[in-house]
Structures are given as structure tokens and as C-alpha cells.
Amino acid sequence: MLRALATALLKSVRRDFAGFASIRTNNFFLFVALLIYGAMESGVAPIASYPFLFALAVLMVFPAFSALTNKIPRVRRQLWPLNPALRAALLAFAGKPRALPHLPAIPVRFGGLLANNLRQLFSLLDTWLALAIGIVGRLAHPDPAAYPVLSLLAALALSTSVQSPFALDGDSGLTRYRLLPMRGWQILLAKDAAWLAILLLAVLPLAVVPGLTFGLTSLAVARYPALRLHLPQERWRFTSGRVLWGVSQCILAGMLGFAGALLPSLALYVLSLLAPPVSSPRIPPRLRVSASKLSRSCYHRLMAKFKPVRMKPKSAGPPQGAVGCVVLILLLLVGGMLFLYLVMRSHAT
Secondary structure, three states: OHHHHHHHHHHHHHHHHHHHHHHHHOHHHHHHHHHHHHHHHHOOOOHHHHHHHHHHHHHHHHHHHOOOHHHOOHHHHHHOOOOHHHHHHHHOOOOOOOOOOOOOOOOOOOHHHHHHHHHHHHOOHHHHHHHHHHHHHHHHOOOHHHHHHHHHHHHHHHHHHHHOOOOOOHHHHHHHHHHOOOOHHHHHHHHHHHHHHHHHHHHOOOOHHHHHHHHHHHHHHOHHHHHHOOOOOOOOOOOOOOHHHHHHHHHHHHHHHHHOOHHHHHHHHHHHHOOHHHHOOOOOHHHOOOHHHHOOOHHHHHOOOOOOOOOOOOOOOOOOOHHHHHHHHHHHHHHHHHHHHHHHHHHHO
16 A cells, blocks of 8 residues: 555656756756766766756755645545555645745835745745855855855856746736836836845855846846746746846856956946836836736626727737847947956956
8 A cells, every 4th residue: 555655656746847847948057067068078077066966956856745645636635545644644745835924024115015026036946046055155165265156156046037037926916017006117126126135145155246246237138038038937946048048147147247347237237127118107018918818807707798899910019129138238248258358468468
């Protein structure tokens, strides 16, 4: 009986592991894959990637093996011929992982929205990876020279989630943003404030300036996919992103982070936050609720007796701000290469 029970639970866990496919386009996983590839090309063992692989494996195994009995239908569990002792033992694994269930509203304007954003971020494995890097890096590396690099790694672990900040809100969350008396940049600022608070908590034991520089630059680079692209995410999983924007985040944020250029990264962040498509009184296009989503709401169910008017489909124009984002990225790349050239030239002389 115990063998059949264990087999059923393992099958449910194996099916649950399919949800971790999102890690393939995670920025931190791409960094670890690059470490492994470089070590294999050099003909050495990828020892430097072992701690990161261990951390990723531990974080993925924990949600997969939690709430084991909830992965099996309740009716089927009741049909199992178990004695009271085994049923009591299974009840110990029936809980669902939750993050900050009783987080109160922060006593500021729109503090409830900020608290909700924090709860969403704490339900992602990226957050716990960044916090683990900050704590373990402080305890395992007494040399202060390693703290800036570890701070950049903690910021890198969080950088993928900024490409899809509204993925966990759902249809009701998007409707709430339309009804709130807030501009588009205020909604984004509430999202960014929660993300920066977690980043500051992760890099505080290490080096604050490199981590915040990386984080602000990542937010500025990922502003376009955050508003224009739809990247679905799941709770208690690693977030997925687009490789192009992830590489852009790593290059630009890495250069400014290593240089400790906090003021230029802050200027880039403010520029991305106050851009015309974002600072307009209307909600950004990514947050607009389509008619198909509104048709599932209670209001439209009550108004079902009225025949909706069929609108002519409008041709979607080119996305706004795409040319500006490309020009900005190219200018930053040229500026970063010029900066590295000047630094190498000064060291050579």
C-alpha cells in the first residue's frame, strides 16, 4: 500500500516539474549556462557553476514537493484504504506554500497596492534566490572585494521579473488598474518601488551601489516588454523572459553596475518612467482590458440582455516607442564601449 501511495505521489510531482520550463529563458539561468559553456570550451570542470545549480535545484524542489496531497483529487484520496495514522501523516503535507499571508497595508498613499505587489514578488522563486545570494554571500565570503560581484548576481536573479510585472495580476487586477485614480507612471512606480525594496533587502548585506545600479538599469531596459509584451508567469516558479531583452539587461546593467554609475542609471530609470506613452493620463496599452476580458465580468453578465454593438476591427499600428527604445539601447551600447575603451587606455598609459 505504501509503495502504491509513493508511486502516485511521485507521478504527480513529475507532472508538476513540467511547470519549471520557464527557467530556460531566465536571466540567471542563462548566466549559469554561459558559465558552464565557457568551462566546457576551456576543457575544465564547471566548478564555478555548482553552487548556483545547487541553489536552483533546491528552490525548484521545495514547491514541487510541498502540498503533495493537494496534487491528487480529493475524491480519490478519500477512496484510499488508509488507517488513521497514515491519514494524519498525509494531512501534514496538505498545506499550500504562501508568502506573507498577513502583510498589512503600508501607511502611504496606495499602500495596499504596494503591499499587493510585495506579496506577488514573494510568490516568485526569483525573490528567494536573490535573498539567498545576499545572505549566503555575506556569510560565506568574508572578503569585502567579493561583495560588489555578489550584489550584481543578486540583482541579476531579480532582473527577469521586471519584464512581466503585471503577469500575476490577472483580469481582475487589470480591471482594478483601470478604475484606480492613478496615472500610468504611478502604477509603474508602485510596481518598481516594491521590486526595489526587495532588491535593497537582498544587496544590503553586500554592496548597495552596484546592486541598485544594476536594478535601475534593468528596470529602464525592460520598460518596453513590461508594457507591450504578454509574458505569462506562474506563482512559485522562476519567471521567464525574452532572451533579447535579457541580454540587453545583462550587458547594459552589468557595465553600469561594475562602474558603480548610480546617477546615470537613475537618469535612465526616470526617463523610462516619464516617457510620453507612460506618463499620459490614460493607462498604458499593456494594462488596457480588452472587450473579451470585460465580457467575463459580473457587470456584463448583468447587462447580457442588451445586444452589444459590433465594432469594425481596427488595424493595429506599429507599437509606440519601439524606435526610441532601439535608439536608446544602441546609444548606451556605444557609450559603454567608449567607456571601456577609455578605461583600458588609461590603464595602459
